[in-house]
């Protein structure tokens with residue numbers, strides 16, 4: 001794989017980039033996040049773990065403004081995402097890219113257009129600039145020859161590589177990864193995880209990752225956050241969380257998944 005030309009925006013320092021303060025999110029009577037507080041420093045790779053339904057995906061969806069909290073404050077780079085005007089939300093959102101479990105590519109667009117669409121429409125890049133950027137990223141993810149393919153002509157692993165290239169094409173400061181290998185055939189998982197390991201190693205992008213791939217989490221994470229009952233119940237280095245967890249719930253969870 002070619003080394004990417006730093007898709008993440010340069011980060012001035014390694015201070016705090018993302019902050020959730022007292023965030024509560026309910027779906028009807030189900031309180032999914034309960035006065036949640038946590039922060040992520042710029043350039044760090046943070047993995048969210050916890051039982052099914054503990055709200056991990058909801059946290060990523062809040063950052064993508066796909067859903068709104070009921071209470072609390074979310075800031076990214078010192079700018080409020082909530083509460084904030086729609087205009088401010090859109091500005092903050094430009095710095096955040098997400099890769100979904102189900103790829104979510106535009107089926108009616110060729111691969112190249114899938115990647116150039118947002119840089120042209122959202123960032124205002126010229127078609128030529130966006131295409132040059134897209135080709136560089138396709139080269140990086142090993143799909144330089146697939147510019148003219150439609151997503152349905154690609155394997156799941158290839159589609160997920162395109163989705164990763166599409167997220168990076170916006171040169172976001174933050175990359176959100178939501179169980180990105182869960183929908184892949186087992187033989188395709190390792191290739192996608194290796195690509196993400198390379199991105200984590202060679203760029204300064206901040207990563208927030210929900211995964212059930214604990215070896216991957218151990219490899220890439222600077223910090224692991226364990227969620228339960230709508231809160232972070234334990235956080236620490238992967239060595240600490242996977243090797244010597246303090247909380248009984250963390251031990252139970254890891255005992256069940258590893």
Ligand SMILES: Nc1ncnc2c1ncn2[C@@H]1O[C@H](COP(=O)(O)OP(=O)(O)OP(=O)(O)O)[C@@H](O)[C@H]1O
Pocket residue numbers: 027030032050051052053054055056057058059
């Ligand atoms: N749009 C929605 N409407 C109603 N309930 C929802 C909605 N989205 C999520 N939930 C509920 O919120 C809770 C948290 O869901 P979320 O997907 O964030 O959990 P998770 O920790 O990512 O789980 P998993 O590991 O299984 O993916 C679950 O109980 C889920 O059913």
